[in-house]
Amino acid sequence: MIAVEINACSKINLCLEVLRRRTDGYHELATVFQAVTLADRVRVAPREEAGISLQVLGETVPDGRDNLAWRAVEAYQQMRHWPEGAAITLVKNVPVGAGLGGGSSDAAAVMQGLAELDPQPPDAHELAAAMAALGSDVPFFLTHGTAFGRSRGDELVGLADLPACWIVLTRPEFSVSTREAYELLEPQDFSDGGRAHQMADAIDSGAEIEEIAELVANAFSRPLTERWPVFSELRRALREAGALAAEITGSGSALFGLFGAAEPAEAARAQMAAQGRWARVVQPVPVDTELVEGVE
Ligand code: C5P
Secondary structure, X not given: OOEEEEEEEEEEEEEEEEEEEOXXXXXXXXXXXXXXXXXXXXEEEEEOOOEEEEEEEEOXXXXXXXXXXXXXXXXXXXXXXXXXXXXXXXXXXXXXXOOOOHHHHHHHHHHHHHHXXXXXXXXXXXXXXXXXXXXXXXXXXXHOOEEEEEEOOOEEEEEXXXXXXXXXXXEOOOOOOHHHHHHXXXXXXXXXXXXXXXXXXXXXXXXXXXXXXXXXXXXXXXHHHHHOOHHHHHHHHHHHOOOOEEEEOOOOXXXXXXXXXXHHHHHHHHHHHHOOOEEEEEOEOOOOOOOXXXXX
């Protein structure tokens, strides 16, 4: 094998509670992550000569050290003293600054791709620790599927696959910086994590999608909507189109609408697109989906 190609899927947070601000500046979370089918395509090829090359196609993102995928190669090299160099190609489909985890997923794909090709790969624990050092959301993409995240969102427990559902993603024209979104939180936005735990239990006990939808929530919803009323318009548009629940994912700026059937989801997407909005219909990625492909 000379390279691997990976479908670096994106994620939504079906429930995101912020418990408190920690002394290290991060926030303690209780969140339910769900991997969804919108994905970047990441090609990873180790090289015997030194140097990293990064080619990005699609969305405008940095193609140097500012890109987390580049730093993922460096972190891997530090961990394993291998490879000498690497050529990375990213085909970007996931919008940036949207709360969909695109950059984190690319970084996880780079690390996973290198581990796949490494003659002496690290164990899963070491790999997950290196991923967590790159960013709070990165380790989720090693397991994907559905997972409960605590601490910074990097301590994960796998959950049962979600029942069949269709998810409409849309977003305003702007992106939101994660750091700035955290700064907008006030004590009233903090909660005890009970709802996220309740959702995790519901998913694990095979609850219907309607029951899971009732527990959808996001701590950033109040401050982001107060600052940008368009979030309230988009949430309402998704609900009026038949979404069982509609909420911001991560720290925004994307929102998701959860649908129990394909047709209304497609109609909602078409309606958003007709208004000039970015919109996609996606589905959950089950945990046993093979996302890595070898290139001979
Ligand atoms: O971990 P990551 O680099 O993705 O986090 C980006 C920023 O988001 C952090 O610098 C921090 O300001 C904020 N953050 C936080 N609590 C978390 C995750 C992120 O405060 N659990």
